[in-house]
Amino acid sequence: MEKLENKEFCQKCGGYCCKKSGCDYFTTDFVSLKSDYLEEVLKSGRISIVAIIKFNNDHGKMTLRPFLYLRARNTGRGVVDLLSYKKACASLEEDGCYYDFEHRPSGGKHLVPSSLGKNHCHPDVDLLKEIMNWRNYQNILRGLVQKITGMDVETKLKEDAENLFYDYLTDNNKDVAIEERKDILGMLPLLKEVYPECYDKALERYNQKKDQEDLEAQEKIEKILSRIPSNR
Numbered sequence: 001m002e003k004l005e006n007k008e009f010c011q012k013c014g015g016y017c018c019k020k021s022g023c024d025y026f027t028t029d030f031v032s033l034k035s036d037y038l039e040e041v042l043k044s045g046r047i048s049i050v051a052i053i054k055f056n057n058d059h060g061k062m063t064l065r066p067f068l069y070l071r072a073r074n075t076g077r078g079v080v081d082l083l084s085y086k087k088a089c090a091s092l093e094e095d096g097c098y099y100d101f102e103h104r105p106s107g108g109k110h111l112v113p114s115s116l117g118k119n120h121c122h123p124d125v126d127l128l129k130e131i132m133n134w135r136n137y138q139n140i141l142r143g144l145v146q147k148i149t150g151m152d153v154e155t156k157l158k159e160d161a162e163n164l165f166y167d168y169l170t171d172n173n174k175d176v177a178i179e180e181r182k183d184i185l186g187m188l189p190l191l192k193e194v195y196p197e198c199y200d201k202a203l204e205r206y207n208q209k210k211d212q213e214d215l216e217a218q219e220k221i222e223k224i225l226s227r228i229p230s231n232r
């Protein structure tokens with residue numbers, strides 16, 4: 001493919017797209033899409049199994065369907081990262097991408113840098129169409145989720161959903177791009193409809209944390225007060 005890289009534009013911008021999230025892998029990025037091969041690839045520590053979540057209102061009952069694919073891993077995220085705030089790519093280094101252009105995920109290679117800045121950069125291919133090419137490998141990726149986490153996709157999604165609710169409640173999203181925060185904010189009410197029990201568990205954890213913080217603050221005040229000499 002034509003080399004679309006423009007270090008001058010990207011240096012000036014400071015790597016905004018990579019700070020928003022890791023980029024997408026196309027199926028054509030791998031010499032094999034067999035389970036054993038992908039399992040080895042995932043051991044690099046630089047790639048995650050991620051998901052696009054599609055919500056569906058089925059006669060008043062909200063359901064969701066995850067579509068699995070691979071993406072460059074985000075900072076602090078695991079090898080299976082189905083539902084979380086997207087953060088800076090873990091392969092973004094001080095002087096740019098860890099990979100040279102040829103070895104970069106195709107989602108990154110196909111982004112055309114613009115001299116006008118971040119909002120004017122666009123992919124030269126239909127990214128969603130490329131991601132959808134993973135449709136024939138859903139069972140392989142599901143098998144890998146099970147093998148790596150010991151959980152099926154649905155159980156792992158619930159775990160991720162609870163942690164996402166908790167991150168939202170505790171404002172643990174300061175290093176997340178504003179666009180991503182808005183996306184998640186729009187999704188949370190739907191997620192709560194599908195997984196009310198995950199929201200309740202996150203809320204319980206949040207309340208326990210607040211109670212613990214209040215207790216610690218109270219103990220601190222009492223300690224300070226005990227050092228003040230009495231007038232009598």
Ligand code: SF4
Nearest residue numbers: 010013015016017121
């Ligand atoms: S591709 Fe665009 S958004 Fe990404 S670093 Fe380059 S100029 Fe910035």
Ligand code: SF4
Nearest residue numbers: 018022023089097108
């Ligand atoms: S893999 Fe490289 S190009 Fe892709 S998001 Fe990470 S740092 Fe950016």
